[in-house]
Amino acid sequence: MKIFTIGYEATTMAAFLSTLTAAGVEQVIDVRALPLSRRPGFSKTSLAASLSAAGIAYVHLKALGTPKAGRDAAKKADLATLEAVYAGQLELPEAQAQAARMLELAAERPSALLCYERDPRHCHRTLLLEAEAVGAEVVDLYC
Template structure:
């Protein structure tokens, strides 16, 4: 099974959709705790609408997001704290249930995990797949950076 990941940092909706379409992604699995964004078009409702227009499904799995202390650590580049906070999140029953749902969804059709960070090494989506994505081939997608 192949699971894609993508971040929307420093890109436009058009370039984001182009990267997903080129990879033949059919569903985006949003793993943000708070599916809100200051970047136009990337908050939950408008994102889902844009994806639908492109023929791409959308699912939000809130329990797979990073709690605030982890997001704060990520913004500071404190990967050790992010890892610790997120490991605790993944121990929660809701997160474990949604991780199983995520894997089932990804097995059904080509799917991409979505979060903000462009570089997956600075994002919890990499930690998530390291914890629960055993056997999956992970492919990180990069949308064109906005000029």
């Protein structure tokens, strides 16, 4: 199975959509706990509408997002704390159910996990895939 990842930090909606389309992504799986953004067009409702207009499906899996303590650690580049907080999140039954759903969705059609951070090494989406998608081919997209 191949799973794409993408962050929208410092990009435009046009570049974001172009990158997804060029990679053949047919579905975006939003793994933000809070699907809100100060970047124009990247909050849940407007993002879903833009993706739909481009022929790309949108799914939000809130339980796969990072709790506040993890988001705060990520902002400080405290990766050890982010990893510890997120490991606890992934142990929750709802997160386990949504991780299984993520894998089902990704098996159905080419999918990209979405979060804010441009660099996947500083984002929980990498931790998520390392924990839940062992053996998957991960392709990080940049726009």
